[in-house]
Amino acid sequence: MNSELVLPFHFEQSVNLAAPPGVVFDYADDFAHFGEHMMRSSWMMAGSRMRYEFDGAGGKAIGAKVRLVGSILGAPLEIEEYVIERIAPLSKAWETAGNPRMLILSAYRMGFEITPQATGCRLRVFIDYAFPPKGDGLWAGRIAGGWYARWCVRSIAVGAVKRFGPVGSHSSEHSSKPIQRSTSA
Helix, strand or coil: CCCCCCCCEEEEEEEEECCCHHHHHHHHCCHHHHCHHHHCCCCCCCCCCEEEEECCCCCCCCCCEEEEEEEECCEEEEEEEEEEEEECCCEEEEEECCCCECCCCCEEEEEEEEEECCCCEEEEEEEEEECCCCHHHHHHHHHHHHHHHHHHHHHHHHHHHHHHCEEEEEEEEEEECCCCCCCCC
16 A cells, blocks of 8 residues: 555546445445456457456455456556555545556556435545656556546446436536645645
8 A cells, every 4th residue: 555656637427326325335345346347358458358356355345455467459467456445335445556567557546435315325436546657658648548547437437327227317527637736844
């Protein structure tokens, strides 16, 4: 876990779901559901797919280790994540650790929040991310990193709506540019 991770970009999407918070949390708490878009071949994955590997906690406890392994266009990808927050049935977050082998992002923090509503709940899915600091990854990140981050979040939100059905038609997205952070004390 890296609490000093600097992640200047942010994207989120919220959807209203026709299911109680506990049911939605159980679904989203399972990486096999939440990360389903990564495990199937798609044009965003360049026809490739990733697979999950879990420690004994299965990604369902603070400190749990989750690995994504695969390749895209022949380039090996390996991402190690740690769950940094898990408050059932309301929220969960995880972030990359070490030096993940990714093409267009250097690191990220993802998660979700569930807010009970009169009919069902509201699911907010987010990603905070950074581009590689130099080399080919910097340019690839600047070109496709934001697009990829939005695709991930939207895929998760759409998957939840397909699973539980929408309440009303309210969905919202939010994206932010880099934030200037002060390093002075």
